[in-house]
Amino acid sequence: MLAAADPNLIPSIFRPESVPAHAIHELSLFVLAVTAGIFVVVFGLIAYATFRFRRRPDDDGREPAQIYGSNPVEVAWTTVPLLIVVVLSLATARVIQQVQNAPKPASAVDVELVGHQWWWEIRYPKLGIVTANELHVPVSSPGRPMPTFLDLRSADVIHSFWVPRLAGKTDLVPNRRNHMWIEPQRTGLFIGQCAEYCGTQHAKMLLRVYVHTPEDFDRWVREQKAPAGVPPAVAPGRRVFEQTACVNCHALSGTIADGRFGPDLSHLMSRETLGAGALTNSAAGLKDWIRSPDRFKPGVLMPAMNLPESDLDQLVAYLATLK
Amino acid sequence: MNSTSPSATLTPAVESDSRPTVLEILHSWVVTVDHKKLGLMYISYGLLFFVVAGLEACLMRFQLAFPNNTLVSPQVFNQLFTLHGTTMVFLVGMPILFGFANYLVPLMIGARDLAFPRLNAFGFWLSAFGGILLYFSLIGGMGMTGAGSAPDVGWFAYSPLTAKAFSRGHSTDYWTLGILVGGFGSIATAANLVTTILCMRCRGMTLGRMPLLVWLNLVMCGMVLMVISPLTAAQIMLLLDRFLGSHFFDTQAGGSAVLWQHFFWIFGHPEVYVLILPGFAFASEIIPVFSRKAIFGYPVMVGATVAIAFVSFGVWAHHMFTVGMTSVGNTFFAISTMLVGVPTGIKIFNWIGTMWGGKIRLATPMLFCIAFLFQFLIAGLTGIMLAIVPFDWQLSDSYFVVAHFHFVLVGGLLFTIFGAIYYWFPKATGRLMSEGLGKWHFWLFVIGFHITFDTMHIPGLLGMPRRIYTYDAGRGWDLWNLICTVGVVFQGAGVLCFVANVLRSLVKGTPAGNDPWDAWTLEWATTSPPPEYNFAEAPVVRSRRPLWDLKHPSDPDWHYE
Numbered sequence: 052m053l054a055a056a057d058p059n060l061i062p063s064i065f066r067p068e069s070v071p072a073h074a075i076h077e078l079s080l081f082v083l084a085v086t087a088g089i090f091v092v093v094f095g096l097i098a099y100a101t102f103r104f105r106r107r108p109d110d111d112g113r114e115p116a117q118i119y120g121s122n123p124v125e126v127a128w129t130t131v132p133l134l135i136v137v138v139l140s141l142a143t144a145r146v147i148q149q150v151q152n153a154p155k156p157a158s159a160v161d162v163e164l165v166g167h168q169w170w171w172e173i174r175y176p177k178l179g180i181v182t183a184n185e186l187h188v189p190v191s192s193p194g195r196p197m198p199t200f201l202d203l204r205s206a207d208v209i210h211s212f213w214v215p216r217l218a219g220k221t222d223l224v225p226n227r228r229n230h231m232w233i234e235p236q237r238t239g240l241f242i243g244q245c246a247e248y249c250g251t252q253h254a255k256m257l258l259r260v261y262v263h264t265p266e267d268f269d270r271w272v273r274e275q276k277a278p279a280g281v282p283p284a285v286a287p288g289r290r291v292f293e294q295t296a297c298v299n300c301h302a303l304s305g306t307i308a309d310g311r312f313g314p315d316l317s318h319l320m321s322r323e324t325l326g327a328g329a330l331t332n333s334a335a336g337l338k339d340w341i342r343s344p345d346r347f348k349p350g351v352l353m354p355a356m357n358l359p360e361s362d363l364d365q366l367v368a369y370l371a372t373l374k
Numbered sequence: 375m376n377s378t379s380p381s382a383t384l385t386p387a388v389e390s391d392s393r394p395t396v397l398e399i400l401h402s403w404v405v406t407v408d409h410k411k412l413g414l415m416y417i418s419y420g421l422l423f424f425v426v427a428g429l430e431a432c433l434m435r436f437q438l439a440f441p442n443n444t445l446v447s448p449q450v451f452n453q454l455f456t457l458h459g460t461t462m463v464f465l466v467g468m469p470i471l472f473g474f475a476n477y478l479v480p481l482m483i484g485a486r487d488l489a490f491p492r493l494n495a496f497g498f499w500l501s502a503f504g505g506i507l508l509y510f511s512l513i514g515g516m517g518m519t520g521a522g523s524a525p526d527v528g529w530f531a532y533s534p535l536t537a538k539a540f541s542r543g544h545s546t547d548y549w550t551l552g553i554l555v556g557g558f559g560s561i562a563t564a565a566n567l568v569t570t571i572l573c574m575r576c577r578g579m580t581l582g583r584m585p586l587l588v589w590l591n592l593v594m595c596g597m598v599l600m601v602i603s604p605l606t607a608a609q610i611m612l613l614l615d616r617f618l619g620s621h622f623f624d625t626q627a628g629g630s631a632v633l634w635q636h637f638f639w640i641f642g643h644p645e646v647y648v649l650i651l652p653g654f655a656f657a658s659e660i661i662p663v664f665s666r667k668a669i670f671g672y673p674v675m676v677g678a679t680v681a682i683a684f685v686s687f688g689v690w691a692h693h694m695f696t697v698g699m700t701s702v703g704n705t706f707f708a709i710s711t712m713l714v715g716v717p718t719g720i721k722i723f724n725w726i727g728t729m730w731g732g733k734i735r736l737a738t739p740m741l742f743c744i745a746f747l748f749q750f751l752i753a754g755l756t757g758i759m760l761a762i763v764p765f766d767w768q769l770s771d772s773y774f775v776v777a778h779f780h781f782v783l784v785g786g787l788l789f790t791i792f793g794a795i796y797y798w799f800p801k802a803t804g805r806l807m808s809e810g811l812g813k814w815h816f817w818l819f820v821i822g823f824h825i826t827f828d829t830m831h832i833p834g835l836l837g838m839p840r841r842i843y844t845y846d847a848g849r850g851w852d853l854w855n856l857i858c859t860v861g862v863v864f865q866g867a868g869v870l871c872f873v874a875n876v877l878r879s880l881v882k883g884t885p886a887g888n889d890p891w892d893a894w895t896l897e898w899a900t901t902s903p904p905p906e907y908n909f910a911e912a913p914v915v916r917s918r919r920p921l922w923d924l925k926h927p928s929d930p931d932w933h934y935e
């Protein structure tokens with residue numbers, strides 16, 4: 052029942068691996084220390100007052116001395132909190148400045164992220180790559196800074212980009228452009244998910260971020276830019292695809308399909324999951340998904356297409372070649 | 375009934391010697407304009423919806439107890455949290471607080487009723503109708519097809535989820551109309567209470583001698599008058615969008631999603647204080663009586679309340695730190711939000727100052743208030759964390775926030791409401807509630823509360839967003855969610871003790887007498903329950919604690935105030 056979680060996949064905000072997440076983390080530890088101090092003092096006072104001044108069984112029934120207030124005391128417990136607020140404000144303003152107004156270096160990777168009900172469209176405008184749900188970025192090091200700058204938009208309702216170990220969240224608001232950046236300092240996989248309620252399947256709008264070495268990232272870019280070849284054996288599957296409504300919702304380079312309602316399928320098999328993390332990607336998974344997306348993601352906006360079994364097999368055989 | 379209205383005494387149900395029939399009793403409640411009856415109706419109405427929204431919460435917690443659980447469908451889950459939130463704020467919190475204000479304010483200021491008794495009844499029935507509208511969507515949400523559905527847009531209903539394109543059918547319209555109508559009810563009642571407090575205090579009761587409860591309710595009602603308006607405006611704009619083709623929030627046609635958020639939170643944040651100020655009010659009455667001391671720093675307490683109200687109108691965008699405001703905007707709202715912490719801290723210190731040197735009776739009402747102090751402290755501190763913008767970028771919309779506001783509204787408000795019910799129940803019914811069951815209620819509820827909501831901070835820190843109907847195993851969230859759900863069982867048991875206690879005490883509670891707690895404010899000077907006219911003779915007061923003066927003629931308060 053309690054599956055042992057891979058600690059690296061737990062998206063804890065206390066295990067930052069990216070520059071802005073580190074800045075937030077340091078600030079949050081400071082704030083936690085300050086609030087813990089306040090807690091200990093005030094909790095101590097409440098507990099002490101309750102215990103020390105509780106009525107004893109041998110009470111004489113007389114009323115205690117009535118004290119109506121004390122100005123010096125009031126001044127004291129107004130001033131101290133005010134000073135704390137000043138300190139916290141300064142610390143906050145500093146980190147806001149550091150994260151929100153960071154200059155963008157020339158070596159930065161640009162990514163456009165478009166939120167959809169319930170998946171992520173990911174575009175690299177300078178590289179000419181379009182993909183979905185799995186963001187690939189290079190690792191950044193002081194010697195070779197390669198932060199990724201994200202341009203956030205939405206195609207329908209509000210979503211929110213949140214990969215806790217890489218950065219705080221920023222909303223994807225329709226009719227508006229937001230910006231944020233990440234600068235991972237370690238390679239690996241980081242998981243996040245949509246953090247603003249966006250309708251039925253808000254829960255299954257996961258986002259996986261793969262951080263590569265610069266060399267691996269370049270290889271991934273080359274693979275994504277290579278046109279998907281069509282082995283002759285799967286030509287019938289391609290025909291099924293092109294003759295079905297798939298093409299209205301999906302884009303697939305080299306075919307007539309240019310829909311943007313659903314994820315780009317050009318390099319479908321380079322992704323590890325389907326349906327924004329709803330299931331693992333494999334030929335078998337793909338077939339189950341196309342037969343009945345609703346089974347994995349009730350309420351999903353891709354309809355079950357009711358293809359005959361033979362068509363479905365051919366279609367999946369074709370899609371499975373889209374590396 | 376309003377004692378100034380001559381027709382009131384002609385009601386046959388009151389005049390006849392024979393016992394009134396059930397129908398007559400029912401009729402007398404439906405047509406009543408008596409502030410005490412309306413107060414009790416408000417409170418009962420709130421408690422009824424409290425049970426409904428509590429059951430909704432249970433269902434959600436059971437769904438989330440295990441990863442990939444399928445107890446409820448995603449659609450139903452989304453409806454559950456929408457209804458739970460909307461119900462708790464608009465149909466539980468507001469009615470119960472207005473109920474107490476209705477019942478207590480005239481008694482505490484020595485008046486015979488509110489300024490406008492009929493308007494009072496009107497306000498109540500409007501609010502009640504609003505609640506019924508919201509739940510009617512379960513039947514009528516899909517219109518004539520008969521297939522019901524409830525709103526599933528979340529309690530703050532962010533546009534454009536509420537646009538026709540994303541919310542078909544009429545469930546969102548029921549939500550909008552329910553809140554709109556209820557809002558008019560709130561405005562009516564708030565205006566009524568403000569007028570009453572300003573114009574109908576008994577002789578000698580200057581503003582500086584009003585009980586703190588009355589002060590806090592005055593400020594609360596003033597805030598209601600200001601905050602309901604933007605909410606109402608927003609709801610009307612939404613209706614225009616949905617029915618008449620305007621585009622205020624319709625992003626597909628150039629509208630603004632962020633605009634809705636500004637409107638909503640300009641209502642929504644002060645609303646939090648509208649809800650919590652009456653909680654402070656209860657604590658400010660109960661803590662002194664059970665510590666046997668006058669409230670510490672009365673003028674400072676009043677000042678802090680006004681300061682909280684004032685500052686709380688300038689903090690709304692702290693709900694919006696992730697929508698992409700400028701760094702200047704973010705910094706401003708961070709600072710203003712932290713500033714609210716100062717007067718709030720002052721209040722906590724003054725309550726502790728009241729307990730200091732007292733002789734604290736740990737009866738049930740006081741237990742709830744001490745737990746409130748402790749829990750509200752934590753709520754305040756997590757609130758500071760959320761005000762630190764960069765920290766909020768991580769915490770916002772996560773389970774941490776959910777834990778935070780349940781500390782405010784359950785750990786803070788609900789605890790004081792329970793305390794208030796134990797405290798004033800004898801006044802309203804003439805009978806004491808059982809201390810034994812009360813202690814069971816308190817301890818079960820405290821333990822359950824902390825199991826659930828202390829734990830709930832953790833999945834938030836581990837990256838769990840709110841409002842998800844399920845999650846995968848292996849994200850590190852399973853155990854914490856299971857623990858949260860276990861706590862619900864204790865809370866449920868506590869609430870059962872409470873219900874049992876109320877029912878039992880109604881029938882065979884120990885008779886309370888006029889003044890069971892040896893208290894100091896005017897409501898304890900009249901009988902329990904008070905007669906329709908409250909006081910046979912209008913009282914005259916010379917200090918903040920008129921009954922203290924009566925009981926200690928050699929050492930009255932007005933020597934010191």
Ligand SMILES: [Cu+2]
Binds near residue numbers: 167169245249253
């Ligand atoms: Cu989303």
